[in-house]
Amino acid sequence: xxxKTIRHLLPLIIILTIFVTQANLIKAESPGTNIHVDHIAxxxxxxQEKITLFFKFNSTDxxxxxxxxxxxxxxxxxxxxxxxxxxxVEEVGSRYETYIGSLTNFVVDKKVISEKDNLFKxxxxxxKILEEISKKFEHDSxxxxxxxxDININKISADRVRKL
Numbered sequence: 266x267x268x269k270t271i272r273h274l275l276p277l278i279i280i281l282t283i284f285v286t287q288a289n290l291i292k293a294e295s296p297g298t299n300i301h302v303d304h305i306a307x308x309x310x311x312x313q314e315k316i317t318l319f320f321k322f323n324s325t326d327x328x329x330x331x332x333x334x335x336x337x338x339x340x341x342x343x344x345x346x347x348x349x350x351x352x353x354v355e356e357v358g359s360r361y362e363t364y365i366g367s368l369t370n371f372v373v374d375k376k377v378i379s380e381k382d383n384l385f386k387x388x389x390x391x392x393k394i395l396e397e398i399s400k401k402f403e404h405d406s407x408x409x410x411x412x413x414x415d416i417n418i419n420k421i422s423a424d425r426v427r428k429l
Contacts, residue, residue, distance in 0.1 A: 300333075300340040305350075305357060324371075328380040331368040332387055338364045339391055342415070346398050351408060358411040362418045365391075369422040373429055381429060388423040395419060 306314070314334055321327040338361040345353045372380055395416045402409035 335364045
């Protein structure tokens, strides 16, 4: 019985997920990233992103989508700073690191050379934005350290891709 229900619902879930995800991609601006967010991604939105990523069968397409997601996580970080939602800095900063790391690992492991130049530009743009964000916090404060960690991860990721 359970299998029949899943078999009937799965196509509907996939179609709805793709439709909603594509709608989110259109609305989803941070300088240098061309993405505007007005909220922090919730659980359902992140699941939709994972499903969309699953349906990217070409390595280049996956890398481009992961790059989009990394840009989106940076836009979320900028959003919370600009809107003084300081309680979320650690959570969103950590999420940004995870997405940058995932993107870098994928590109390096799969040797997606075609995305190398795009990633260097992205890392450079992100570096500038992160440095501006870090100036908004007192030096050596907890939030400043979170942003510094993002800056360091960004530099390490750029170095890893450079060696590709």
